[in-house]
Amino acid sequence: MSERRQGLVVAHLGKGLAVEGPDGRVLACHTLRQLGSVAVGDQVLWEPCGDDQGRVVAVLPRRSELLRPAHGGKTRLVAANLDQVLVVMAPEPEPDFLLADQILAVCEHRDIGAVLLFNKIDLFDGDAEVESQLQGYAAIGYPLLRVSVKQGAGMSELQAALAGKTSMLAGQSGVGKSSISRALLPEHDIRVGHISALSGLGRHTTTAATLYHLAAGGDLIDSPGVAVFGMADMTPAILAQNYRDFQPFLPRCRYNDCAHIKDQGCALREAVEKGEVSDSRYRRYLKLLEKLPNLRPGDSR
Numbered sequence: 001m002s003e004r005r006q007g008l009v010v011a012h013l014g015k016g017l018a019v020e021g022p023d024g025r026v027l028a029c030h031t032l033r034q035l036g037s038v039a040v041g042d043q044v045l046w047e048p049c050g051d052d053q054g055r056v057v058a059v060l061p062r063r064s065e066l067l068r069p070a071h072g073g074k075t076r077l078v079a080a081n082l083d084q085v086l087v088v089m090a091p092e093p094e095p096d097f098l099l100a101d102q103i104l105a106v107c108e109h110r111d112i113g114a115v116l117l118f119n120k121i122d123l124f125d126g127d128a129e130v131e132s133q134l135q136g137y138a139a140i141g142y143p144l145l146r147v148s149v150k151q152g153a154g155m156s157e158l159q160a161a162l163a164g165k166t167s168m169l170a171g172q173s174g175v176g177k178s179s180i181s182r183a184l185l186p187e188h189d190i191r192v193g194h195i196s197a198l199s200g201l202g203r204h205t206t207t208a209a210t211l212y213h214l215a216a217g218g219d220l221i222d223s224p225g226v227a228v229f230g231m232a233d234m235t236p237a238i239l240a241q242n243y244r245d246f247q248p249f250l251p252r253c254r255y256n257d258c259a260h261i262k263d264q265g266c267a268l269r270e271a272v273e274k275g276e277v278s279d280s281r282y283r284r285y286l287k288l289l290e291k292l293p294n295l296r297p298g299d300s301r
């Protein structure tokens with residue numbers, strides 16, 4: 001019987017995986033069908049099979065899973081073992097706080113941490129509304145970093161926030177996600193080139209998720225596409241539970257299945273009226289509710 005070794009999945013190839021061993025060497029690996037889905041970020045056990053190839057024989061337990069909606073109401077695993085998502089915003093394009101709230105709620109639901117990353121501060125005129133929303137997030141416990149990749153401002157604080165963790169960037173188009181990854185990654189293209197050159201299992205496409213080691217410590221999973229933060233498995237009650245700022249009030253609603261839409265004994269609405277919960281967060285919650293796929297008539301209480 002051949003020896004099993006541990007490895008880290010760093011990319012998807014056409015028909016297999018790129019797995020990095022403890023010595024840093026990356027190997028093309030097949031996986032056994034019965035293992036189910038294996039994603040970038042997974043820790044796996046593999047054994048050598050053939051020239052410079054391996055076979056993944058086990059997936060080690062995950063500390064988190066990020067899923068994406070797929071065809072036929074199914075979900076697909078996008079990344080495993082993520083520690084945190086960096087929600088990137090900028091003065092331009094105008095911040096989409098609804099998208100930020102959605103990403104934050106999905107992260108909370110998946111036990112993935114979240115950090116707000118306000119980029120392009122070189123363009124920020126201090127707009128009072130934007131500033132108040134940003135400080136609102138900080139007040140409910142989300143770390144807030146302000147950077148300008150263009151000017152190199154705040155980058156060491158960003159590197160410190162990434163060190164020792166596996167992170168992913170998310171956010172609207174145009175906020176600077178690619179610019180930020182480029183600034184953080186050493187020899188980015190060399191590694192992609194190396195993975196593409198792995199034999200036998202087909203090409204690595206840059207449209208698939210890839211894990212990179214950062215120059216200043218920590219890993220970054222680069223996953224193109226913003227639609228990964230799906231809410232398909234959420235109900236209104238679950239969505240509300242994943243708002244950190246709503247959590248203290250929810251047990252006091254009169255009805256267990258309160259969707260926090262109408263008054264009748266809703267402790268959350270009372271908290272909003274008293275100013276204990278941000279009115280704008282609550283109003284965006286009502287908008288996100290409309291995006292939930294499985295809003296049942298009974299939930300409209």
Ligand SMILES: Nc1nc2c(ncn2[C@@H]2O[C@H](COP(=O)(O)OP(=O)(O)OP(=O)(O)O)[C@@H](O)[C@H]2O)c(=O)[nH]1
Binds near residue numbers: 119149
């Ligand atoms: N002024 C300024 N411009 C920036 C900064 N960071 C990025 N940009 C510019 O913003 C534009 C969009 O940056 P990208 O890195 O492509 O943004 P993205 O989030 O990856 O966009 P998508 O690929 O569409 O998701 C580019 O023109 C960048 O040069 C910054 O700190 N300051």
Ligand SMILES: [Zn+2]
Binds near residue numbers: 253254259261
């Ligand atoms: Zn309620």
